[in-house]
Amino acid sequence: MIFYCDKCRYSVEVEDRHAGKSVPCPKCRHTVVVGKNSSAAASDANRAKFSCGRCGFQQMVPVAFVGKKAPCPRCHSEKTLVRAVGQREGGRSFFSRFGLGLAAVLVVALVGGGGFLFWGQAGVGLPSWFPAASSPAPGSFSSETTPANNGAPSPATGVVEPSGFVGKDFHGADFAGKNLRGLNFRSANFEGANLRDTDLRGVNFSQANLVNADLRQADLRGAILVGCRLQKADLSQARLAEANLTDADLARSNLRGADLQEAVLAGAILLESDWTESDASGADFSGATFTKTNLTSANLSEAKLGNVDLTVAILAGVKLSGAVLNGVDLRRTHLRGIALSKANLIRANLDGADMQGANLEEANLSEASVNGTNLGKAKMNEAVLVQANLNGAIMTGVTAEKANFRGANLTRADLASGEFGGANFQQANLTEANCEKALMGRVDLTEANLTGARLSGVDFGVRTLMVKANLTNTDLRKARLNTVDFTGANLNNANLEGADLTKAKLNHAYLNRANLAKAELANANLSNADLKGANLSGINLTAAKHFDLKNLRETVLSDAKLVSLDLRNANLIDANLSNADLANVDLANADLTNAVLAGANLRDGDLRWADLTDADLSRAILINANLNDADLNRTNLEGADLTKATLLNVKNIKRAKKINTAKGFTPPGPESSLGATTASRSSKVAAAGRPARDPEASSEPARPVKIWGLQIESAGLVQQPFQQVSELSAAYENVRDIELNMKKLQMFAGGANNIPGKIGTTLGALYSVNFLPVDQDLPLVIRWYGPDGKLVRTANQQVKYMQRLVEALTITEKMPVHGTWTVQFFHQNRKIGEQRFEVVKGKQLEVSLAKDGAVL
Incomplete structure (x- = not known):
């Protein structure tokens, strides 16, 4: 049965059961009765017919297909020639007149265009024009399946296409x-x-x-x-x-x-x-669900995986090089040997993941969470880990040359035997980190915190920077620190035993109670360094540059080689210089009260005006030493060698202990210049410019204070049950680090911004001060300013080294409520820190609570 439109001449074969039905033409929407004009369609000279000689299948097609061959769509027989209607088998009919030929061209164009719009494709082979060829079983393409309404816009593409x-x-x-x-x-x-x-x-x-x-191998x-x-x-x-x-x-x-x-x-x-083993490189998986997805050996290079959860996916051997993984959740996943080079892992969560041997070269892990992650032997060259949290991460044997760890948290991380040449650790926190035997040449540790870090055996190569770094309690035994810049660094209580500090810059460094026993300090710069209480036993300072130390109180210099050093006016109270080689050392006007110089070599030394009260010089070698005007009050000289020593105008000679046992000592005669028992020190003051003082007592000069910084650890609205201001600081006494964050969350709500303001609101800030000397209190002046900029309150506070304290203020009826509140901290009229609080009205809150949850 032929469906034929006498208006637009569209025709198509349909099933006989549609005979007599009135339906709109799919092309021009003209109403047509099926079967009514079949004879006209058959005699239409401007149409062509496909007729299969094998199965008898026939189909009217546009005249444009005359002369072309195509296989039968029903029986798939060999290609059959398409002939014009009425054309004989042996020849081809031609239009006799030019007008008819032109009309045929126009018909072909109209029919071809209609076919393109109807079928939605161009350039398709002839069989695609035969939707009625298949059987009417489910899945068949018959006229019955042809929709009545074409040209509807697709919701997927947004363009008009056939339905x-x-x-x-x-x-x-x-x-x-x-x-x-x-x-x-x-x-x-x-x-x-x-x-x-x-x-x-x-x-x-x-x-x-x-x-x-079944879509196997489908295109x-x-x-x-x-x-x-x-x-x-x-x-x-x-x-x-x-x-x-x-x-x-x-x-x-x-x-x-x-x-x-x-x-x-x-x-x-x-x-x-x-x-x-699938290849999804460059694919976009944003927000996809990967629950128990098997990605074994899949290629996801440069894929977009932002903010997806891969915690329970199988990722063995997956390739993620260059992938965008910002905010991705990879906690506790198995990622051994995974390829993540150049991947974007900003703010990704990798806590507890197994990433041994992973390739992270040039990957970006800024602000990522890598707590306890195993990165053993991973490749991290030029990786970016700015402000990443690597607390407790295992990084043994990693290769991280030129990696950027600026501001990263590496507390208790294990970096043993890693290669970090040229890496940037500026302001990084390496507290209690294990860096033993790591290679850290050309590393920048400026202002880094290495408190309690283990750095023994570390090779810092050359041009390493530790300017103003905090190395308190750090283990640097046998570390290679030659040419390292420690300018202004804090090395208090550091263990530098046997370390190589050749050509190191230690000017203005703090080495209080540091252990420098047997350290190599040849050509080191120690100008203005603070070595109070340091242990320098067994070191050779002969070639040290600018070793003009004035404060060596309690310093241990036993067995040290200090030949020809200039120690004029030095403070060596309680210093241990036993068996030290001090030959030709200048100790003029030095304070050696209670110092231990037993067995020391002071041959040809200059000790004029030196204060040796209660000093131990037993067995000391003082041959040719100059002790003129020195104070020997209760000095122990048992067994000392004073051969050819000069003792003019010596003070308290008769109070010296066991001086008569000293070799080369001649008791003074009645007119000896060794003089009185308690001569005045006025001559010493005049000669050396030092103030007079009682030989029985000494007062320590005030020590300069070095403030590293005031840190605001947390701030915001003080919550219940911490409404009593007097209890706030007490809440942080003897608190372990593991409990600290929980305590902060309990005390402060929502940070320092968008604080709901009302009378009785308490604002608070948890702070601590890192300063030197660590054994004395630091006076602070704390000032609160209201939203109008006026001073509301001033308070004085004595703080200890790194003591956590809370400064709080409760808003009263007489104070303005809403606006920016500021608390400032001063030491000796110099501001060392501040914290701002944004107090807003209820309707200004950016977050409000609704019945179903938070509403932004």
């Missing part, structure tokens, strides 16, 4: 190996259909049902599968490059070896799907 087979049922249909390229199957049902090896390029499967469909390049249901579908070896699978459900589907390069899978459900 094709929208919403049709092809359940269980077999299209294996067929060409369905470019067709519209939006919302169609292909459940259990066989689409193996089918050409589906550009097909629209939006909202379609492809559950359990879906550029296909639209938005919201498509693909549960348990077999897509192994399928080609899905640049396909759009946004919000598609691929739960338990098989994508082994599939090609999804540049595909879009944003919001897709990938529950328990198998992606083994």
